[in-house]
Amino acid sequence: MRRSLMKSISTFAVVVVSMIGLGGNATLAQSYPDKPIRFIVPFSVGGGANIIARIIAQKMSDDFRQQVVVDNRGGSGGIIGTKMAVEAEPDGYSIALGLPATITVAPSLFKKLPYDPIKDLVPVGMVGTSAYILSVHPSMPVKTVKDLIWLAKARPGEINYASSAVGAGNHLAAELFKSLTKTNMVHIPYKGGGAALVAVLSGEVQVIFGSKLTVIRQIKAGKIRGLGVTSASRAPEMPNLPTIAEAGVPGYEVDVWFGVFVPKGTPQGIITTLNREIVKIMNDDDIRTKLANRGFEVRTSTPESFAKMIQSEAVKWAQVVKESGAKVD
Structure with missing residues (x-):
């Protein structure tokens, strides 16, 4: 009888603790964000990544009514800024822009990468391709x-x-x-x-x-x-410009995707909030037009589908890097 009673109490305690944890996560997501957000871009000012991040940050600031500050941390092929994102507190107040170079190519290209971008960062959502x-x-x-x-x-x-x-x-x-x-x-x-x-x-x-x-x-x-x-099809903004493949290099194709990431351990509720906001921003008509004029194709995703794409991309680039023999110390 005593053993049965103790087992019931233990089970009840686990359920209560679980409910408190879930409730705390939900409350955190509901109040998020209540302070400025840092948007880490692992490249310097002036490049395509910077343009995308600043467009997203401006609209996110307006929607969240909290400042979203773009923090350009270029250097070492994007490693410095990406490492900063990996080491940030997983509280939703540090987000990062990721590209193939920093997420799916780096693990195969760099001999001494100080982090594993696929294990140490969590995909929030894709924003598009160029x-x-x-x-x-x-x-x-x-x-x-x-x-x-x-x-x-x-x-x-x-x-x-x-x-x-x-x-x-x-x-x-x-x-x-x-x-x-x-x-x-x-x-x-x-x-x-x-x-x-x-x-x-x-x-x-x-x-x-x-x-x-x-x-x-x-x-x-x-x-x-x-x-x-470099893409498989011509750019709508410059229809007279051929693809490299059709211009004389059969089989040539290189596209680049852009996506938002957070440190591992970030609460799921916050990831869901960020994904919902990113999808909303990227499907805004004015933003789509502005980006299309610059040669950017909006493409959003769920965190789960983005994660699957990253896994397959990592396998592809590992093979490309292996065949090329390229390595960076």
Whole structure:
């Protein structure tokens, strides 16, 4: 009898504790946010990631009635900023923007990555996709992708290309291009997409696989020349610009997705609140139009479907990195 009574009391205690935990989580989600949120961008000001984050942050600030502050922490191919997000308190007041370079490519590319982005970060939701445009300085005597391939083969090691950083998405896009075309162009890494683009605009470097978010305006202004887009289909904003695949490099395709993440351990209620807000923001007509004009395709998701996509992407990029032999110390 005594043993039965003690067992009943223990069971009751577990149920009560569980209910308190669930109630606390729900209360936390209902009051969230009640102070400013830090939005970590693991790249410097001036690149495509920065543009996306600031558009989201402004609308989120308005909706939440709390300031959402973009914190650009570029360096080491996005590792510095992503590590900061991993180590942040899992309370919903530190969120981060993630891209393939920092989430699905980094584990295979970097020999000594100080975190596991797939295990240490939790996907909140996808916000959309974009691509790169193979672009050159106007002084380059090339008008097409085939022209560039011919020139690069005629002058091996003499043509330089800029990237956002070692291991960045546009670095890998360029290396894939070199591999498929059997050309030799020299990699010049910069501290962020903005600095890399400035280098090409000034003629310091001749070639860049620039984010559509930043180079479309420069191409239309005649400051650089676009040769081809890295995606599988042409960019609606520049329908006369061919894909690199159709322009002479069969099988070439590189897309880049953008998504929001939080540190592992963040309450599920807060993740749900953030996902709901991101879906709302990205489906706002004004924001969709603004981003479409910059070459960005809005694509939202649930946390669960985003997590599945990341898992499959990690497998794909692990194979690509292995085949390329690329490694960063």
